[in-house]
Amino acid sequence: MLLLRLSAQDLLTLDSRDRMVPHLAARWRYFRGADASESERSAWAESLVSLASDLVAAGRGNVEMIVECAATLDEAICPGDPRLIDVVLVGRHPERHVPSVQLVELKRWSTVSRVERATADLLHVPGIKEKKKHPALQLGANYEAFTSPRGPFQGADFECGGFAYLHNATDESVRTLIGVDAPTGAYAGVYTSDRREQLLSDLRMNFAEDGAASTAERMLQSMGLRNTPLLDAMIWSRGADTVFTLRGRQKEVADQVFETASRVLPDPRRPALVPDERRVVFLVTGGAGTGKSAIGLQIKAELEAQGRTVKYASGSRAFNGALQEHVGYGDRQFRETFTYFSSFVTPPDPLLDVLICDEAHRLRDRSTSRFWKPEEQGTGPQVDELLAASRLTVFFLDEGQSVRPNEVGTVDLIKDAAERHNALVISYRLREQFRCGGSDAYVRWVKALLGVTGEEPGKWRPDGLMHIEVADTPEELEQIIRTEALAGASARMVAGYCWPWTKPLGKERRLEADVRIGEWHRPWNADSESFCENEAPPSRIWSVHENGLGQIGCVYTAQGLEWDWCGVLMGDDMVRRGDRWVFRRGKELKTAEPGIKRVAEPGSFDPKVKAGSVDDDEFARLVRHAYHVLMTRASRATVLYSTDQETRDYLKSLVGKVEIHGLRPTWENLPVEARIPHLPRPGRGRGRGRDKSKGRRQKSGGSQAPEMRLF
Numbered sequence: 001m002l003l004l005r006l007s008a009q010d011l012l013t014l015d016s017r018d019r020m021v022p023h024l025a026a027r028w029r030y031f032r033g034a035d036a037s038e039s040e041r042s043a044w045a046e047s048l049v050s051l052a053s054d055l056v057a058a059g060r061g062n063v064e065m066i067v068e069c070a071a072t073l074d075e076a077i078c079p080g081d082p083r084l085i086d087v088v089l090v091g092r093h094p095e096r097h098v099p100s101v102q103l104v105e106l107k108r109w110s111t112v113s114r115v116e117r118a119t120a121d122l123l124h125v126p127g128i129k130e131k132k133k134h135p136a137l138q139l140g141a142n143y144e145a146f147t148s149p150r151g152p153f154q155g156a157d158f159e160c161g162g163f164a165y166l167h168n169a170t171d172e173s174v175r176t177l178i179g180v181d182a183p184t185g186a187y188a189g190v191y192t193s194d195r196r197e198q199l200l201s202d203l204r205m206n207f208a209e210d211g212a213a214s215t216a217e218r219m220l221q222s223m224g225l226r227n228t229p230l231l232d233a234m235i236w237s238r239g240a241d242t243v244f245t246l247r248g249r250q251k252e253v254a255d256q257v258f259e260t261a262s263r264v265l266p267d268p269r270r271p272a273l274v275p276d277e278r279r280v281v282f283l284v285t286g287g288a289g290t291g292k293s294a295i296g297l298q299i300k301a302e303l304e305a306q307g308r309t310v311k312y313a314s315g316s317r318a319f320n321g322a323l324q325e326h327v328g329y330g331d332r333q334f335r336e337t338f339t340y341f342s343s344f345v346t347p348p349d350p351l352l353d354v355l356i357c358d359e360a361h362r363l364r365d366r367s368t369s370r371f372w373k374p375e376e377q378g379t380g381p382q383v384d385e386l387l388a389a390s391r392l393t394v395f396f397l398d399e400g401q402s403v404r405p406n407e408v409g410t411v412d413l414i415k416d417a418a419e420r421h422n423a424l425v426i427s428y429r430l431r432e433q434f435r436c437g438g439s440d441a442y443v444r445w446v447k448a449l450l451g452v453t454g455e456e457p458g459k460w461r462p463d464g465l466m467h468i469e470v471a472d473t474p475e476e477l478e479q480i481i482r483t484e485a486l487a488g489a490s491a492r493m494v495a496g497y498c499w500p501w502t503k504p505l506g507k508e509r510r511l512e513a514d515v516r517i518g519e520w521h522r523p524w525n526a527d528s529e530s531f532c533e534n535e536a537p538p539s540r541i542w543s544v545h546e547n548g549l550g551q552i553g554c555v556y557t558a559q560g561l562e563w564d565w566c567g568v569l570m571g572d573d574m575v576r577r578g579d580r581w582v583f584r585r586g587k588e589l590k591t592a593e594p595g596i597k598r599v600a601e602p603g604s605f606d607p608k609v610k611a612g613s614v615d616d617d618e619f620a621r622l623v624r625h626a627y628h629v630l631m632t633r634a635s636r637a638t639v640l641y642s643t644d645q646e647t648r649d650y651l652k653s654l655v656g657k658v659e660i661h662g663l664r665p666t667w668e669n670l671p672v673e674a675r676i677p678h679l680p681r682p683g684r685g686r687g688r689g690r691d692k693s694k695g696r697r698q699k700s701g702g703s704q705a706p707e708m709r710l711f
Helices: 008-016 020-032 038-057 135-146 193-206 212-222 230-237 249-264 292-305 317-327 331-337 382-387 411-420 440-450 474-487 616-631 645-655
Strands: 004-007 064-070 084-092 099-106 122-124 159-166 189-192 280-286 310-314 338-340 352-358 390-397 424-430 467-470 491-495 515-517 520-522 563-570 574-577 580-583 587-590 597-601 634-642
Touching: 004 008, 004 212, 008 020, 008 038, 008 064, 020 038, 020 064, 038 064, 038 084, 038 099, 038 159, 038 193, 064 212, 084 135, 084 212, 099 135, 099 212, 135 159, 159 193, 189 193, 249 280, 249 292, 249 390, 249 424, 280 292, 280 411, 292 310, 292 352, 292 390, 310 331, 317 338, 331 338, 382 390, 382 411, 390 411, 411 424, 440 616, 467 645, 474 491, 474 520, 474 563, 474 634, 563 616, 574 616, 574 645, 580 616, 634 645
Parallel strands: 099 159, 159 189, 280 390, 280 424, 310 338, 310 352, 352 390, 467 634, 491 563, 563 634
Antiparallel strands: 004 064, 064 084, 084 099, 515 520, 574 580, 587 597
């Protein structure tokens, strides 16, 4: 857990625009479940700004200030009431060139007296009823936790100290804090207004003029707040027993699955043991980026290593296709363990030990296909087919990502089916947010913006984890996305389904530029199973193939995937009018050219949500969910553009002025440690689909895969 991560100079920029305290208060309420006190808010407004000003005055404005930071890794991912440090200053030591950290206790006290003459441990502060401990005592406990193997640096070599910051006090007014009988230690410094020059000198002694951003990035990575994209993590882990390093609630879920599997499944290594014959269903819910796929893939890897028969099923062709293409599985190899929900009309014989169902919100009412014979079609609920296929079934779902009317996967649906199968249901709720740069504030803001939660969105408060901006034109949006992609970041453009979608034309399989905004015309990703003109990739691998940058994706090809930067084009299916959203269906206009249509009336052109399929309320719900999916695909920055001027103005009023200085996570602005190139897929011969990228960083020598923290 942390509330804010910014350099001292950027914190002052944020404060000058009156955006720092509201952001901190919103984050505090989310993690603590209650409003921050006036005292807390005043401390942020006064003490944080004063400390940042002193860092700038010392020539150390680059030093990163991590506000309300958890002292240990476990606390960093467990909302509730963790041990928090007011401020952690992070930089590079000027002499040793190792990470340098100072733990800071902020105190606005102007005068202090001791309670007992014999000790300086207990203090009386005017205006505060309860007795206070000497700040060094609290810092000492934080110091021990922070520097332990469970701390953010996990026992690695770094310099660490701490001090109490009392900018309102003088030496004389807090004499008891600095007397000869006061606590001592590396964490027991006290700075008053009389000691400002000493503080500036000590800051220069502890921190170099550069390197702070890189050090802070390494710290965030070790805390699990910067994570490896799913597909890249899969590449690194090929051939390794461990796919991902699970944390907190993630690990708890996986461990419970392993424990349950050991009790209800036959053990091939100990055939004499008689297992519990009950069927078990795990029901794991959580929003986008809470680690559902990470847990599922980890469970798959470890259970397979135990000799269990395991299948990993999904309702998304785009997710499965991207996984196969980017990770480099052969067709046969992929089909051995990865499949679709519709693959179990006939139960496997023998039954699987474990079936993992990812994105279970995409369950259908029946397993059907226009390519199947009548006798091959499903006759009962698809969820029943999945439960009948294995002894232990694990469902991962997010009801907020259901974007088609025939997607029926809900918690109640699965619980009802489990009752029909006399199965024990074990439920878990994932809360920690690790996508979108780990910014739960961003995910909550998006939901409020779209009206998914019913809350007022309010102005976006930059938190140093996620960035948002609103483009004035589609050309500007594309320029931003292309610039970042060419620099080395992963990036894509996506849009609401607000234009007709033409299938590839002619023998050359030309893509028609259907997405038209003024003079700006671009094609959708190819509605094709094979490559098209100019090596445009098929839809199932558009998200990961280098030639996909020039096409526009939609919710059906983006769901379950992520990029560093994502440009989101909002069409006229959802526009702002006054204080509410208005949802509109579009109408097509036939052209003289066969197969090509244009927009007659702007709005939604998604055939899945046309008037004959869903009513107006359901239509609005599905459009909201679609944009929620699209706006949560980025791990660092989202660029928004609406085709509607009033909507664009509304978005700008919430997002505000683009923060350029140090706050915009362009590839050039990122520290080296954060510049993690999107990995090329492993080679599988010389087929058309192989990666043709040049100059990308390859995996360093040695077969040992690095530790991967995902989502």
